[in-house]
Amino acid sequence: MSEYVRIGRLEGAELVAGGRTHHPQGPDSGWYYLPTIFSNARNDMRIAQDEIFGPVLTVIPFDTDDEAVALANGTRFGLASAVHTRDIKRAHSVAAAMRAGTCWINTYSQWDPGVSFGGRNASGYSREFGPEVMNSYTELKSVWVELPTG
Amino acid sequence: MSDLLSRSSTVITRGELFIDGRWTGAAQGGVYTTVNPADGTVGAQVADGSAADIEVAVQAARRAFDEGPWPRMSGHQRARILLAVADLIERDGEELARLDTLDMGKPIAHTREENGPIAAAVYRYYAGLASQLSGSTHDSMGSAFVYSLREPLGVVGAITPFNAPVMLSATKIAPALAAGNTMVHKPAETTPLSALKIAGLFAEAGLPEGVLNVVTGTGAGPGTTLVAHPGVDKVAFTGSTQVGQEIIRGSADTLKRVSVELGGKSANIIFADAYLEEAIEHAFIGMFYSSGQVCIAGSRLLVQRPVYDQVVDALVRRAEATVPGDPMIRTRGSARWLTRRSSSG
Numbered sequence: 001m002s003e004y005v006r007i008g009r010l011e012g013a014e015l016v017a018g019g020r021t022h023h024p025q026g027p028d029s030g031w032y033y034l035p036t037i038f039s040n041a042r043n044d045m046r047i048a049q050d051e052i053f054g055p056v057l058t059v060i061p062f063d064t065d066d067e068a069v070a071l072a073n074g075t076r077f078g079l080a081s082a083v084h085t086r087d088i089k090r091a092h093s094v095a096a097a098m099r100a101g102t103c104w105i106n107t108y109s110q111w112d113p114g115v116s117f118g119g120r121n122a123s124g125y126s127r128e129f130g131p132e133v134m135n136s137y138t139e140l141k142s143v144w145v146e147l148p149t150g
Numbered sequence: 151m152s153d154l155l156s157r158s159s160t161v162i163t164r165g166e167l168f169i170d171g172r173w174t175g176a177a178q179g180g181v182y183t184t185v186n187p188a189d190g191t192v193g194a195q196v197a198d199g200s201a202a203d204i205e206v207a208v209q210a211a212r213r214a215f216d217e218g219p220w221p222r223m224s225g226h227q228r229a230r231i232l233l234a235v236a237d238l239i240e241r242d243g244e245e246l247a248r249l250d251t252l253d254m255g256k257p258i259a260h261t262r263e264e265n266g267p268i269a270a271a272v273y274r275y276y277a278g279l280a281s282q283l284s285g286s287t288h289d290s291m292g293s294a295f296v297y298s299l300r301e302p303l304g305v306v307g308a309i310t311p312f313n314a315p316v317m318l319s320a321t322k323i324a325p326a327l328a329a330g331n332t333m334v335h336k337p338a339e340t341t342p343l344s345a346l347k348i349a350g351l352f353a354e355a356g357l358p359e360g361v362l363n364v365v366t367g368t369g370a371g372p373g374t375t376l377v378a379h380p381g382v383d384k385v386a387f388t389g390s391t392q393v394g395q396e397i398i399r400g401s402a403d404t405l406k407r408v409s410v411e412l413g414g415k416s417a418n419i420i421f422a423d424a425y426l427e428e429a430i431e432h433a434f435i436g437m438f439y440s441s442g443q444v445c446i447a448g449s450r451l452l453v454q455r456p457v458y459d460q461v462v463d464a465l466v467r468r469a470e471a472t473v474p475g476d477p478m479i480r481t482r483g484s485a486r487w488l489t490r491r492s493s494s495g
């Protein structure tokens with residue numbers, strides 16, 4: 001965590017929140033890290049490309065729809081995505097353009113056991129949830145039955 | 151902690167694996183100690199299973215598949231057991247919540263949801279599919295009539311991460327068992343307790359011996375053995391991209407099937423015309439739920455320039471107002487926990 005905060009600063013992003021550990025129960029107790037936000041980052045920075053798997057948010061500005069989609073897809077991963085807009089046309093066109101297994105429109109993190117979930121590229125190629133998963137836990141066998149002719 | 155131990159089933163104090171329907175010590179007799187990331191105190195004594203234990207567990211799962219009743223039952227019969235487990239998960243949801251919070255520090259309010267009603271919903275959903283496996287019929291170019299059958303694979307190995315232990319094992323155990331497979335589950339080293347508890351609930355629900363085996367342990371040895379084992383037909387993994395790649399490579403010699411749910415760097419786009427208050431809340435929770443230790447964390451936030459400063463200022467205020475606290479008493483807000491190992495996705 002601390003290493004990525006150091007990297008983000010070196011890369012020129014602006015640390016606007018967090019960036020340090022927290023010890024509510026004494027200096028040597030527990031493993032906490034404050035919610036950390038980097039602003040004015042670029043998509044080619046490591047803090048925008050590496051999965052940190054901790055509380056670090058990287059915020060990047062954009063101007064146009066095309067630019068937003070290009071930034072969103074500018075990653076080796078492809079698990080989830082989201083778009084927030086009141087424009088229904090824009091929402092669905094961005095959802096269609098996302099190279100990810102999930103796109104949320106005006107929401108985030110929702111799921112259901114019946115709805116397929118998974119990724120592409122570096123996020124893996126499998127799906128969990130949904131009825132299709134049963135195919136990945138079964139073999140398909142074809143049985144041929146000769147029928148009487150004539 | 152003492153409250154937890156005194157209230158809970160004996161599972162977590164045994165330091166044992168669950169193999170072939172029985173609690174048993176690790177072959178080499180080792181135990182290791184889990185650590186509560188909230189304060190660094192000792193959590194529980196857990197059996198330190200090794201390759202030898204994986205071997206015994208795979209043999210048990212193999213026997214249960216090749217000779218046992220589970221794959222030969224109707225889907226309707228398997229569904230009854232999965233439905234019973236869902237009820238038991240809800241009955242013991244508080245304990246399941248506490249075990250995971252103790253192991254990995256997610257606030258208790260979140261583990262109560264995930265490990266109770268939500269996990270139960272996953273088991274019930276796949277219980278519903280157990281009786282719906284079906285094939286198709288075909289005409290053919292020759293003189294034959296053709297039909298297809300959906301058959302279980304055999305033994306499934308599940309390797310699951312620390313960040314949502316009950317949920318991310320339910321996504322594998324529920325469909326695998328619904329289809330009639332048998333299993334060996336290797337939970338994350340840091341979060342073994344709820345996996346043992348779930349195995350106990352399956353036993354209580356009447357799952358035949360050897361159908362679900364749990365091997366806890368440290369290091370890569372047990373998982374590597376499971377992936378390379380010729381008696382295992384499939385490995386289902388959730389975790390980091392790097393380990394996923396190692397698993398795919400390790401599965402090649404035995405040509406086993408592999409499912410991989412790996413990492414992410416998900417983008418969340420906020421346009422200037424968004425419902426901003428909601429969008430900011432989604433951006434914050436989507437990123438910081440469970441301390442960002444979630445594969446779907448929205449860790450890249452793309453904000454259109456006209457509202458850029460407004461969104462960032464609001465997120466900073468939200469972050470500064472979020473004070474980490476004891477996960478066992480925390481009822482709302484997002485977690486700020488880190489386990490010492492953060493390699494899972």
